[in-house]
Amino acid sequence: MxxxxxxxxxxxxxARHSYEAGLRQRLxxxxxxxxxTDEQVREIxxxxxxxxxxxxxxxxxxxxxxSQGQLDPLHRAARxxxxxxxxxxxxxxxxxxxxxxxxxKVVSRVSQLGGSGVLLGVGLLRxxxxxxxMSIGDAERALRLAPGGGSGVxxxxxxxxxxxxxxxxxxxxxxxxxARQVARENPILVDAVRAFSRCGFTLSGAATELGVxxxxxxxxxxxxxxxxxxxxxxxxxxxxxxxADLTDxx
Numbered sequence: 001m002x003x004x005x006x007x008x009x010x011x012x013x014x015a016r017h018s019y020e021a022g023l024r025q026r027l028x029x030x031x032x033x034x035x036x037t038d039e040q041v042r043e044i045x046x047x048x049x050x051x052x053x054x055x056x057x058x059x060x061x062x063x064x065x066x067s068q069g070q071l072d073p074l075h076r077a078a079r080x081x082x083x084x085x086x087x088x089x090x091x092x093x094x095x096x097x098x099x100x101x102x103x104x105k106v107v108s109r110v111s112q113l114g115g116s117g118v119l120l121g122v123g124l125l126r127x128x129x130x131x132x133x134m135s136i137g138d139a140e141r142a143l144r145l146a147p148g149g150g151s152g153v154x155x156x157x158x159x160x161x162x163x164x165x166x167x168x169x170x171x172x173x174x175x176x177x178x179a180r181q182v183a184r185e186n187p188i189l190v191d192a193v194r195a196f197s198r199c200g201f202t203l204s205g206a207a208t209e210l211g212v213x214x215x216x217x218x219x220x221x222x223x224x225x226x227x228x229x230x231x232x233x234x235x236x237x238x239x240x241x242x243x244a245d246l247t248d249x250x
Contacts, residue, residue: 008197012211017162020048020190023084024088024190026040027044027086027097028095029090031133032136036129036132038135042129049077050086050097050212051099052129053128054099055125055126055131056099056104056126056127056131056135057099058095058097058098058122058123058124058136058139059095059098059106060095060096061093061095061114061118061119061120062092062093062143063089063090065094065117065118065119070113074087075111077109077112082100083100083103084101085098085101088097094211096172097132101233107120107153111153119146119151119152120143120152121137121138121143122143122154123135123217126138138156140168141163141164144166145159174206175240175243176240176244179230180227181246186224187232189223189224192210192220193245194234194245195217197232197238197241199226201233201238203217203218221233224232224241
């Protein structure tokens with residue numbers, strides 16, 4: 001009789017495992033496809049243990065670094081964290097969607113299972129299923145900023161500006177063309193702009209960092225303005241100057 005019970009349990013557990021895997025795939029498919037407001041998403045989220053109106057946070061990793069066999073240990077580990085955590089491979093990424101679990105715990109556990117070369121993008125903590133969709137997008141955008149072959153944790157909150165600009169290069173190109181050209185031809189001028197922005201927007205602070213006289217920094221900033229038409233002493237001019245440097249594909 002014990003043998004029959006065990007066999008029945010194994011069969012039931014296997015069926016439930018497959019069913020939940022299908023639900024996860026459908027949830028991620030809908031969330032990544034802009035279907036966060038679909039009633040079906042709410043039903044699936046509830047069945048997977050989420051509160052649809054709660055706060056969600058997503059982590060993403062390149063799918064190529066994860067095999068299907070690694071997901072079972074990840075699921076088991078996720079159940080030990082408290083709250084609700086669901087993970088699965090979808091397209092080119094591994095998605096980990098968490099609710100009511102400290103970010104550090106999720107990052108630590110995924111990093112342990114992924115090994116020393118693991119690369120993770122971490123989205124913002126956001127409200128509701130629309131927030132879950134956006135957090136997945138945050139994490140994916142953060143991943144795109146990783147250098148080739150890189151590893152580590154990239155948080156959207158730390159790279160939000162560059163991550164938000166990713167994909168808008170063609171639209172923004174005319175704003176930065178001249179500044180990028182000047183920066184490539186005059187690296188000491190762009191170094192002065194960078195130092196000025198990092199050192200409290202003071203000539204003395206920038207001069208100390210660069211090891212030159214404050215008047216030299218002032219001259220270089222003025223020269224930058226002459227050549228680019230951007231005044232780094234004003235907010236619009238400084239933003240365009242710095243963004244031209246940060247978003248330069250060259």
